[in-house]
Amino acid sequence: MAANTGGGSDGMEVSPHAHAIAAYGETLALVHYAEVASVRALAELGRSALREAQRDGVRGMASDMELRSVAAEAAGLARRTDRRLQADIDHALTIVDEYPTVFAAWEGRRITRDHVDVVVKAGTGLPDEVRGEFEIAAIAVCERDIATRVKPALRALAERLHERTFTDRHHDAAAGRCVRVSHGADGMSDLIATVPTVIAVGMLDRLTQMGQSVKDARAAGADAGAGADAVGADELADTRTMDQLRADILGDLVLGGAPVVDPTYGTDRAGGLGAIRARVQVAVTAETLMGRDENPAEAVGGALIDADTARELAGQVSEWDRIFIDPVTRTPVEIDTYRPTASMKKLLMARDQHCRFPGCRRAAIRCELDHTIDYALGGHTHIFNLAHLCQRHHSMKQFTKWEVRQVGGGVLEWTSPLGRIYREDVPIPAVCFTIDTADPPPDAALGGPPPGEAAPF
Template sequence: MARTCGSDGVGLSPHAGALGAYAQVLDAAHAVDVSLVRALAEIGRSALRVAHVDGVRGMASDMELRSVAAEAAGLAGRSDRRLQHDIDHAMTIVDDYPAVFAAWETRRITRDHVEVIVKAGTVVPAEVRGAFAEAAIEICERDIAARVKEPLRVLAERMHPREFTQRHRDAAAGRCVRVLPGADGMSDLIATLPTVIAAGMLDRLTQMGQSVRDARGAGAAFGGAAAPGQPEEPDARTMDQLRADALADLVLAGAPAVDPTYGTDAPGPLGAIRARVQVVVTADTLTGTDHGPAEAVGTGLVDADTARELAGQTTSWDRLFIDPVTRTPVEIDTYRPTASMRRLLQARDQHCRFPGCRRAAIRCEIDHTIDHALGGHTHIYNLAHLCQRHHSMKQFTDWNVRQLGGGVLEWTSPGGRIYREDVPVPAVCFTPESGPPPGAGTGARPARHESRGAPPPF
């Protein structure tokens, strides 16, 4: 994400004074934060030197480190356990990721970027950590931390010497369900499952919850009934509560009690709902020339075998070809947003295109960058996905957006700051669609998008 502004950064805003003061505080806080991490790392090094284990990592049980952490905790008025964790984390940043620390110190990236890089790098072996850090910094310079989590996770997986597919097979053998007792008569039911299964479960529970909310009142939902003579009221439960109740009914009764197909999974108001998962996968992974992971948008990584299996189960699917030079989706020359255009936009955008928003495209609305009522064409480079919140904000506030070509969006805030939203990494996208396939041709050439219908839900 690129950002530019006027000479004073906020001169165009009526809030210039307040924003300017905030910018000064951010500068001071950055300097303090960098110094604090450096100081904590030096405390850890000092403890390791005294214990004659200089250079050894993971000394959480060493008495000298415990002792100095307790003394530092007394200075800070904090828990010594928490302080020791902070010391170890600071040593990881400064010693294991020196290039990342330097980039943060010079403000090429933010502290949030540092945390995301370190977390993603936990799967990267030490011998490739330096190369991973340099590549990660380049990614972070283009976007905010919330938007680089998935690209960094994919980068880390691709740089691992052992293929993701092999590691996924081993990990899948450990799938399980467990209960963690909680407070006030509650417990956490935790299922460790392949990502594509977990994403599908969450999507289906969400659809079921919405169906119950739309169709039944609070008294009638999930088998209850309103009092005689009393009108049903709208369901007051939150979506989290609806999902939890639907999961309990599905597991205990086989299907939600409100479903006439009770005890089965046959078609019905809720039983007919099928999960919808948007999967993006490179052409190399799809064809088997590369075994890198695909991505379940908004959820996590999917092993190559599963991605190819999903693709093979579809009766028809869209192929998206990428310009070999610009690496951006190629324009479709059509007036109205056809089904193929919508699928192309989902593959291009992957999520809401407002800076920092990660809501998946399948949960967003397609917005005309230049309003159709003002002469804007329904064209692939005048369309972008926006979630309902940011779609409304574009319409009713002074935030402005324009398309620079290639799917790149440039947002201007009411204060004059400019944020550039680069197009996500191009990929092949599978999304469900009802209705018969339009039946386009089967030939394919570079830099063309050909529609052959949409895949069924999987």
């Protein structure tokens, strides 16, 4: 096209996107230099924390507390969680101190940040004696292709250089087995189990065999129903896919079955593993329970569940915790007793919802109740001197220079070792009601649910 020619002295065709591409290239350069500087700064932050902790020869818990404190300070600047910041500090220390050749190649733009992360992951566990050789060979591999395509080659390279056998390393890796949950959208979550491969494959195989048995029984029942009773055939209809069957069977096994490792199996005493049942705290409005709306309920910890599931759960519980909401502030009303009662604990769990350190969202059900002013120092045991803290931030409050005070209404004000102040407001209530009457009847607490009531169960 004539409009795209003549842009250069040699008459070569000029792309209409040349300016935008050039601008993007400049942006990539800026991002690169910023990322390099950020990793270098995070690594120095980690070194500073370790130097301070080791200044007087301390080790172990004191060193970790100093790193936690520094990570919390940096997290306040970055407006991120301190756990994530500490993980970033650890990763930066690994890149800068343990992979200096790779870091230099990244700084010189021979490889990308994605390459760096892939190299570090592949080199996990390599002994110090061969890491230098691994770095040089890994950089050569990374220069040939994008990060996602070099992973197999880097794993093979690390395997060749490793002095320990795969079996030995697997025994160590198996110590990191765990189960975790990642909440998604539309009332769904991913349950992730990190287990030895043979266990994972065996679990999938057994679930598949069980699912196939269900499908076979379904087909047999449908054939029988077709020849005898059409209504019975309709009742036997089961259209679940194999994926759905595996998921349903897994849920049945975990929630309803006793583990084979149960040391109490075959005994009469109470409290065995087979008696353990899942515990989920749900906050739901009265309108949803009565079917007047289909708004989702909240499973404390951050996930939403659909109204039908909430109503089904509600129909199975024998105990309800009724929490009254202040009509003005929309926060739970204080229960003032000398010692924490069950009611106080439940009220505080509904108020806090999660750990009250800025940015932390560890569910209250997984936290500890902490006296803001220590009980041994004269702090009282009442609502406005108690708050949920996870074990990490509870111990950090005890063993570092972070300070906290309650300024009223359950609001916490944290002061960092450098004097910065962070305000942790009361979380937004999980449920909120519109008050139809100006004043609830005096005996409302003795009768049915009054206006301004939340009902977690």
